Amino acid sequence: MTARTPVASVLVVDDEPVIRANVAEYLHQEGFAVHSAATGEAALGLVGRNRYDAILCDVNLPGIDGIEVLERVARVSPETFVLLITAYATVESAVDAFHKGAHDYLMKPIILREVDRKIRRLIAQRDLHRENQWLRRELHREAAAGGMVIGRTPAVRQVVAMARKVAPTDATVLVTGESGTGKELLARDIHRTAQEAKPTDGRFVAVNCAAIPADQLEAHLFGQKAAAFTPADADTPDVFTAAGAGTVFLDEVGELPLPTQAKLLRVIEGKEVAARVVAATNTDLPAAVAAGRFREDLYYRLNVVVLYLPPLRDRREDIPELVEHFVAKHGRAMGKRVAGVSREAMPLLQGAAWKGNVRELENAIQRAVILGDGPLVTPADLPPDLAPAADDPSAVEPLDGAVKRFEKRHIERLLRLSPDKKEAARRLDIGLSSLYRKIEQYGIGSP
Numbered sequence: 001m002t003a004r005t006p007v008a009s010v011l012v013v014d015d016e017p018v019i020r021a022n023v024a025e026y027l028h029q030e031g032f033a034v035h036s037a038a039t040g041e042a043a044l045g046l047v048g049r050n051r052y053d054a055i056l057c058d059v060n061l062p063g064i065d066g067i068e069v070l071e072r073v074a075r076v077s078p079e080t081f082v083l084l085i086t087a088y089a090t091v092e093s094a095v096d097a098f099h100k101g102a103h104d105y106l107m108k109p110i111i112l113r114e115v116d117r118k119i120r121r122l123i124a125q126r127d128l129h130r131e132n133q134w135l136r137r138e139l140h141r142e143a144a145a146g147g148m149v150i151g152r153t154p155a156v157r158q159v160v161a162m163a164r165k166v167a168p169t170d171a172t173v174l175v176t177g178e179s180g181t182g183k184e185l186l187a188r189d190i191h192r193t194a195q196e197a198k199p200t201d202g203r204f205v206a207v208n209c210a211a212i213p214a215d216q217l218e219a220h221l222f223g224q225k226a227a228a229f230t231p232a233d234a235d236t237p238d239v240f241t242a243a244g245a246g247t248v249f250l251d252e253v254g255e256l257p258l259p260t261q262a263k264l265l266r267v268i269e270g271k272e273v274a275a276r277v278v279a280a281t282n283t284d285l286p287a288a289v290a291a292g293r294f295r296e297d298l299y300y301r302l303n304v305v306v307l308y309l310p311p312l313r314d315r316r317e318d319i320p321e322l323v324e325h326f327v328a329k330h331g332r333a334m335g336k337r338v339a340g341v342s343r344e345a346m347p348l349l350q351g352a353a354w355k356g357n358v359r360e361l362e363n364a365i366q367r368a369v370i371l372g373d374g375p376l377v378t379p380a381d382l383p384p385d386l387a388p389a390a391d392d393p394s395a396v397e398p399l400d401g402a403v404k405r406f407e408k409r410h411i412e413r414l415l416r417l418s419p420d421k422k423e424a425a426r427r428l429d430i431g432l433s434s435l436y437r438k439i440e441q442y443g444i445g446s447p
Helices: 017-029 040-049 066-076 091-099 112-146 154-166 183-197 214-222 239-243 258-270 285-290 296-302 316-334 345-351 357-371 399-417 421-428 432-442
Strands: 009-013 033-037 054-058 081-086 104-107 173-176 204-208 247-251 276-281 305-308
Touching (some): 009 017, 017 033, 104 112, 173 183, 183 204, 183 276, 239 247, 345 357
Parallel strands (some): 009 054, 054 081
16 A cells, blocks of 8 residues: 655644644644654754644743744744644734744644644645745746846836837837846847747847947947957957847947947948847937937937836835845855845835946845855845935835835834723724734734
8 A cells, every 4th residue: 555645744742642642643644744742842853853844832831832932943944834822812812923923823622623724724825835936936037048127017017018019120229227227138138039039040249338448439330440459359240240130239329429320320221230229328318419419310210119217216116026036046146045035134125225226236136145144135134335215315115115114103103102902993093903903914013
């Protein structure tokens, strides 16, 4: 007879032998792998030697009590579910248990079917969460390979949708936005989508017009010889030849000298090359045209389709997804198992000014992954000079977040003035159960 695979591994911790034996026997019959312990010390010893999916732990234990077991398990095995067992339960004690990290609680006398149901529900939720994480990692891996812009805010989704529409055409594209917003990533996404629609041997060739000295830039773009060049340099193909039927990405196109602008205009207008041009700038080109620093005719040639990437401060809802992507990317590159960021670190990341936009965020996460030692990025791993967005007048917090932040502060202040929760609920003009839910939601009073 083939042994069946256990549903999950469970540790039952209770100093009452009858309860401990009954719960362990029932779970064993239902297909769980079960261990049991009579004390907190014995339970922690087993946790140090075994991996458990769930722990059922009585609150009132001799020596190390259930709350301390809960807190220690949370540190050494954060993926283990802990369900506290108590002889009496009130709304307040339940909220306190959740604040301390319990995933659920059971009230004596224990209903065995309820134990089974709660453990299976938690495991099902965990498995679904893991599946979603795997799917997101696959999406992020694909994004990293293909140069996709990550984000779900309406502005980002709109610009990505427009890029996908224009990609199969030969239209010139101008990508605008502040430095670090991901303009090159968007250009690579346009190139990749174009190659999927019409496969060629074309390449993506990027040129930073601000990084190449003016006396060398023209030769780099068009293959012209200069007296200072060696024969080896003169044989190097120009970028349009190198790209073939692909894409030439001209970053910081506003920095092109005027004579070079004239030659670029002739190349685009004369259709002398097969490559499509995608240009990018973080400067105000219309102002440069008005000041005579940029050719008006070239501007209109580049301005066929304009894609604007908003700064990170205007798309803060995308920060958690970007953080998850960068943690996975740099953890994989460094061979480190980093699951994500802690609950304390994420608000710091979402509230920072990010004047360097997505590039600065990625640098911060890369640093955190390098310096961190645990499974989660913590505030200690983040740059010490991480500037809060409060000093940035252009940073606008989403309305929902601002309302919740105000509500939490308001409830905390009122509870200091009126520790009696019934009186606090009356003064807030809400029901007592609603107050307890908000206390749990905001973690008010938790260490």
